[in-house]
Amino acid sequence: MSRHLLLTGLGLNPREGEYCLADDEKPCPALLAPVALLKLLAPEKQPDQVLAFCTKDALAQTFPSLRDLLQGLAAVEAVEVPDGINPKDIDQFLECAVKAVVRHSPARLTLDLTQGPRHFALLLYLGGLYLESLGNIKIEAAYYAYEFETPRPFFDLKALLELPRWIHAIDTLKESRDALPLAGLLRRAERKAPHLGQFAQWMGLATEAFASGLPLELGRVAERLLxxxxxxxxxxxxxxFRLPLAERITGKLDEWLAAYRLDEPAAGQGWKAEIELTERELQRQATLIDDLLAHGNLRSALGLMNEWVVSWAVLGCGEGTSWLEFKPVRRRAANRLDALFRRQQDPGLRSRLCPEQQALARFWESLTSLRNSLHHHGMRPQAVASDDDAFKAKLDAVRRFWESTMRRLPSISLEPIGSGERSLLVSPVGERPGVLYSALLGLNREGFSCDAVLAICSRSTEPRVAEAFERAGWHGEHHLLRFDDPFAGIEERPKLCEQARLSLAQAGSVYVNVTGGTTLMGLLAEELAGEARRLARPVRRFGLIDRRPSEQQRTNPWVQGELLWLDKEADAES
Known part of the structure; x- marks a missing residue:
């Protein structure tokens, strides 16, 4: 079984001549090029068997000479191939060549492209490409002797076998943004140029970051590579490697990396903290989204687009220096976007959104829906495929708004028309009105003004509301949320929430007392806190503690209790 084969072609009427290696002018006379090549190669580079590809005539006239001349040098075998150049002949030639080589299971091949009909050289070249790429056989060299010099020099054209691989790797990078073929070539070249191994690793990281939609990681590795x-x-x-078109190949690579690179080197454990959110940074990240969309990577494209819109909202809120902190910065921005959609869905609140805000709200809802369906891998009743009409319509709408509006970094406020700075207190009022009284005074003592009140009451406790206001010396706008059945009227809660929604939506901040009244009143207070948060209003819940005996609380309710905050001020907008 041969471990190193020489593949050569034979023609008719060979002429005696002198040959030499291109880097050694010592001549070697020979009738046939493969004989000279075997004699000129160093022992460690000499093949131990020759496969000679011959037409029927060359097999009869030239092969016997080759067989005689190679005695004592190497074993030789003829492979008869057709002499035509039509598609059927070409296919038959390549099939014969590959079959003959595979039968010997060589580890290495050397090609001699000097003799035989002109198209033999091209076909042996193509066969060699196939065997190295898909047959896992290494091509040691590809020689061609230039016949118009004396002696005839053998040039190693191995670089021409490498060039298509580099072209394919760059084309794969261009078409699918996959740098792994390029990284593979760099690893193969590591033996001659060790530093290329590090570049191969970085190119692998670039592919990983692109496919996953990681703009910061991609930007970092792109900057380092460039x-x-x-x-x-x-x-x-x-x-x-003496590779032709080296400048152009590396230029194409540089061109791809330049679109994603960070402006400055990013080093150290906390390198992300050094990256400031700016319009330029958003534009760089938007380029990656465009690229992901163009290459059909919807999951990463829509996932990154979702995060990009949050970053855009963060920048609009003036928090570009801490833009990567989820709590509270990114969560707060996402909550404002969610609230915009909720307002757009509510007929009573929609009129307070300008047309641009309504369009942004529809875009955000569609984007998050598409993103979630893909990130949950389709685990929902609706079809998740670009040939599904509903999915496609939503995707088309998202792409249109992205390209026409968001991609241009629009100035769209996330605050609805009429949202003010006034503070709103939500509090149950039970049979003991001291709770509302203590809530008003307690907020004032804590340094928070109270401009309006939503009082949760029943028919029997409604008169207590005005009494508590008078005792606290408070005069402001108030609305009553009245239970017909404060103990078991669970079905009344949706209607009362609806009544409160406009007041919650217009508030600058909301303070919710969760103590006092019946259990149902307390549950409604918690529900209104959640509704206010869903409308992106800053919310802080608190409780009131009265350490006096129950009888004293009943007979003298107008004693201020202790206010206990349940939410930190920093978490109010989260």
């Missing part, structure tokens, strides 16, 4: 790779790579391709 800073450290171009010159060494060009030099290695040009000098070590």
């Amino acid at each position: 800073r450290e790779m171009p010159k060494p790579l060009r030099r290695a391709l040009r000098e070590e």
Whole structure:
């Protein structure tokens, strides 16, 4: 079984001549090029068997000479191939060539492209590409002797076998943004140029970051590659591998990386904290979204688009320096976007949104729906496929708004028309009105004004509301949320929430007392706190503690209790 084969072609009427290696002018006379090549190669580079591809005539006239001349040098075998150049002949030639080589299971191949009909050289070249790429057989060299010099020099054209692989790798990068074929070539070249191994690792990271939609990680590795790779790579391709078009190949690579690179090097454990959110940074990230969409990577494209819109909202709120902190910065921005959609869905609140805000709200709802369906891998009743009409319509709408509006970094306020700075107190009022009294005074003592009140009451406790206001010396706008059945009227809650929604939506801040009244009143107070948060209103809940005996509380309710905050001020908008 041969471990190193020489593949050569034979023609008719060979002429005696002198040959030499291109880097050694010592001549070697021979009738046939493969004989000269075997004699000129160093022992460690000499194949131990020759496969000669011959037409029927060359098999009869030229092969016997080759067989005689190679005695004592190497074993030789003829492979008869057709002499035509139509598609059927070409297919038969390549089938014969591959079959003959595979039968010997070689580890290495050397090609001699000098003799035989002109198209033999091209077909052996193509067969060699196939065997190395898909047959896992290494091509040691590809020689061609230039016949118009004396002696005839053998040139190693191995670089021409490498060039298609580099072209394919760059084309794969261009078409699918996959740098793994390029990384593979760099690893293969690591033996001659060790530093290329590091570049291969970085290219793998770039592919991973692109496919996953990670703009910061991609930007970091792109900047590093562009800073450290171009010159060494060009030099290695040009000098070590003598690869044609080296400048153009590396130029295409540089062009791809430049679109994503960060402006400054990012090093150290906390490198992300050094990246400031600016319009330029958003534009850089938007380029990646465009690219992901263009290459059909919807999951990463829509996932990143979702995060991009949150970042855009963060920048609009003036929080660009801490933009990567989920709590409270990103969560607060996402909550404002969610609230915009909820207002757009509510007929009573929609009129307070301008047309641009309504369009943004529809876009955000569609985007989050698409993103969630993909990130949950379709685990929902609706179809998740671009050929499904409902999915496609929503996706088309998202892409249109992205390209026409969001991509241009619009100035759209997330605050609805009429949202003010006034504070709103939500409090149950039971048979003991001291709770509302203590809530008003307690907020004032804590330094918070109270401009309006939503009082949760029943028919029997309604008169207590005005009494508590008078005792606290408070005069402001108030609305009553009255239970017909304060103990078991669970079905009344949706209607009362609806009544409160406009007041909650217009508030600048909401304070919710969760003590006092019946259990049902307390549950409604909690529900209104959640509703206010869903409308992106800052909310702080608190309880009131009266340490006096129950009888004293009943006979003298007008004693201020202790206010206990349940939410930190920093978490109010989360």
